Amino acid sequence: MALARLNAFAPETRFDHANRNGDPILDARHVAVTFKVEHGQVEAVKDISFQLYQGETIAIVGESGSGKSVTARTVMGLLTKRARVSADATITFNGQNILKFSPKARRALRGNRISMIFQEPMSSLNPLYTIGSQIVEAIRVHSRISRTEAEARALELLRQVQIPEPEARLKQYPHQLSGGQRQRVMIAMALSNDPDVLIADEPTTALDVTVQAQILNLIRDLQQARGMAVVLITHDLTIVRKFSDYVYVMQHGEMREHNTTQAIFADPRHPYTQKLLASEPQGRARPLPNGASPLLIARGVRVSFMMQHGGFFKPDMRELVAVDSLGLTLCRHETLGIVGESGSGKTTFGQSLLRLNEPAAAEILFDGERVDGRTRKQMQPLRARMQIVFQDPFASLNPRMTIGQIIEEGLIVNGIGKTRAERLDRVQDALEAAGMPGNILSRFPHEFSGGQRQRIAIARAVALDPEFILLDEPTSALDLSVQAQIIELLRKLQDERGLSYLFISHDLKVVRALCHRVIVMQHGRIVDEGPVADVLSNPKTEYTQRLVKAAFEIA
Incomplete structure (x- = not known):
């Protein structure tokens, strides 16, 4: 018998099924998914079962790479050609096996009756088309x-997900929005056809803490108004x-x-x-060495963009001051x-x-x-x-390059490492320092979970042995237990190499654990700053x- 069927903590049927009226709207049984890779197969999901009833929210939790997102993509029918779903697997939606x-x-089902909010909005939104289209x-x-009715609906959806200046955003492209704003666009698209089941794969990963609760409350309000069922992966x-x-806990592709x-x-x-429940960012930043000298000083930094308002024939260009x-x-x-x-x-x-x-x-x-004032060429020695x-x-991460090529590229460009063997040693050391095995050099970015890709990105930066690293939401895609590991890794690297970090985040718990000082920004201005504790x-x-x-206080 398969492992999941023997696990007393995770039987095939929910513990509360006797208290439920009617059948589940979504009932997955014995789902196993394997991927063909260069040297064999990877078992991403191993014989799991779960049930979702109308009007409720189930959560699927676990570390990066535990199989949460693969499970969601199996339901949506969005697996790659290299994936194989077990022959005895069933996923029943409204009484029909959609497999x-x-x-x-x-x-016809996807995006209509079953919809999904993806973890990475930039890779899900088409960069060639406007948000509105x-x-x-x-x-x-x-x-x-009609298109006119659809445009009115699109504008209303952007208002619901609380994007500022929604009329202007309809005419913008994905790269013109912040990470959090792109995530809200994905939520608007997922809700556009009033689905029966909404699969939310890390729906608030890129959102700041104040908007997280607003978005989740919005989903809950829509759920209650329409009887929608929600699968929350987080x-x-x-x-x-x-x-x-109801909560399902996954690890290594198995339901624990x-x-x-x-x-x-x-x-x-x-x-x-x-x-998992005991995991939370711990500790505080170690005191600075006495007489630490400034490495980076900035004064009077001002960045502005021109945004188009109004129609195509009567454009109204206005200046948006992003950094004041x-x-x-x-x-x-x-x-x-x-x-x-x-934003x-x-x-x-x-x-x-x-x-x-x-x-x-x-x-x-x-x-x-x-x-x-330096040119691009003049900046090159500092990169x-x-x-x-x-x-x-x-x-x-370039999807056409292997992990080894991605990390080695920076070494080649900057003339670091005399031979390829020396460069590969540095690549493997950087991967292991970032908590990844050194034997993944021939694999591609799409073969890893979001959290694993983030660690690969950290390894790419560390491989060049820099003095300063700008960390833009480096733990946003990581589960709590791995967040703690990354914080310790960053502390260790800082102690060993004397690194300085500029740490951009919406997670104040991580900021409290890692940072010495903090700057609070709103509308392009600094509204508060000082030691983190203060x-x-x-x-x-x-x-x-x-x-x-x-x-x-969200909990």
């Missing part, structure tokens, strides 16, 4: 309504506790335990579940946090310091040298010393108070 549906029937397409594929246990009715939310949190029975004359000082060995809501200018500010975007005005000194880990690892325990502004309350 037996034709491709045409699955397409993509939402309109999602509506008109399944509904016979690593945030505070969200699970507040918003789910499941039970009602109340029972799981009150009395976790499996050791892995106990470990800001400054900071970052010392050697220091970690400086930047927090704020989506507050955190990432734009950080990238301008590395000259990845062109500020309208700035004075930026790195190790005593002016870097503002190995100034590295970045981007928010969305899938968008920043700002988080005694916030000066109402905005900072709201951020702190949302971060630490």
Whole structure:
């Protein structure tokens, strides 16, 4: 018999099935998924079963790579050609086994009756089309309504998910929105056809703490109004506790335990579940060495963009000031946090310091040298010393290159390593330092989970042995237990190599554990700053108070 059928903590049928009226709207039994890889097969999901009833929310939790997203994609029919679903698997939706549906029937179901919010919005949104046209397409594929009606519906959906200036956003492209705003667009598209089942794969990963609760409350309100059932895939246990009715815990593709939310949190029975519930970012930043000298100084940094309002024939161009004359000082060995809501200018500010975007005005000194005004060629000698880990690892890792090629590329460009063997040694050391095995050099980014890709991105930065790393939401895709490992890794690297970090995040728990000082941003301005303990325990502004309350009191 298969493992899942022998596990007393995770039987085939839910513990509360006797208290339920009617049949589940979604009933998955004995689902196993394997992927063909270069040297054999990978068992991503191993004989799992779960049930979802109308109008409820179930949560599927577990570490990165546990099989959560593969399970969701199996339900949606979005697995790659290299995937194989076990012959005895069944996924019943409204009494029909959808695994037996034709491709045409699955397409009609997908995005209409069963919809999904994906973890990485930049890889899900088409960069060649405006936000408005993509939402309109999602509506008109399944509904016979005019384009004008669909555009009105799209505008209303953007308002529901609380995107600022929704009229202007309809005409913009995905790259013009922040990570959190793109995630909200994905939520609007998923809800566009009033689905019966909504699969939310890390729906609030890219969102700041104040918007997380708003989005989840929005989904819950829609669920209650329409009787929608929700599958919530997340690593945030505070969200699970507040918003789910039943919890499934996965590890290494297996179902370790499941039970009602109340029972799981009150009395976790499996050791892995106990470990998950005990995981939360711990500790505080170690004190700075005496007399730590400044490494990065910025003054008067201003970044603005021109945004189009109005129609095509009467465009009204307005200036959007994303970063409004800001400054900071970052010392050697220091970690400086930047927090704020989506669209507050955190990432734009950080990238301008590395000259990845062109500020309208700035004075930026790195190790005593002016870097503002330098050409791209003049910046090249500094690139190995100034590295970045981007928010969305899938968008920043070349899908056509292997992991070994991706990490080695930076070494080649910067002339690090005399021979290929020497470079590969550095690549493997960097991967192992980031918590990944060194034997994955021939694999491609799409073969890894979101959290694993994030660790690969960290390894790519560390391989160049930099002095300064801009970390843009580096733990946003990671589950709680791995977050703690990454925090310890960053601390270890900082101690061993004297690294300085600029840490951009919406997760104030991680900021509290890792950062020495913190800057709070809103609408392109700094509204609060100081030592982490002071700002988080005694916030000066109402905005900072709201951020702190949302971060630490969501449960």
